[in-house]
Amino acid sequence: GAVVSQHPSWVICKSGTSVKIECRSLDFQATTMFWYRQFPKQSLMLMATSNEGSKATYEQGVEKDKFLINHASLTLSTLTVTSAHPEDSSFYICSARGERGSLHEQYFGPGTRLTVT
């Protein structure tokens, strides 16, 4: 139980284009989803927190107009990287929190590797 999926698992795009990454909770309803970014050989950094039906809360230094987050349903959140540049190349991981497990337990997706050429 408590499975979180991400799609795509990897994507290559050209500089200036936009890329959408999906995060789905497959067997539970996720009231809150989190988006993280991980650069090579570094740890995970929280980008934003999204609650179903409301605007995302972004961490300091994360451009909300560049990283658009939508959490339209209790099982789906999307992260759109707009006008992507090579420096946006990274590993993006989502997590979900909801009715499964303890109130403060997050379940992680497998990640999406984005490469911007």
Added chain:
Amino acid sequence: KQEVTQIPAALSVPEGENLVLNCSFTDSAIYNLQWFRQDPGKGLTSLLLIQSSQREQTSGRLNASLDKSSGRSTLYIAASQPGDSATYLCAVNTGTASKLTFGTGTRLQVTL
């Protein structure tokens, strides 16, 4: 602001050894602490979660302890195997919107 540090940053041990990974955090007001494993290029695998009221958790060859007052946790791996080679991350949940703050990670290599 919560800061999480892991020591050592990298560790290489021969197969069969017992080892300890350390995690320290600056703000002791946490809900829980979690240990993860991450293989190269992959996502996170949750290993153990310790609630703030608990002192330790065990799963197979893994044992995690938590000393909240001193801001420390350890992950003990018994009888290490080559398959244990991975990066180990600890993360603390400080309760502010259930945000997780991750440590810097320990890259473990278990050699034959």
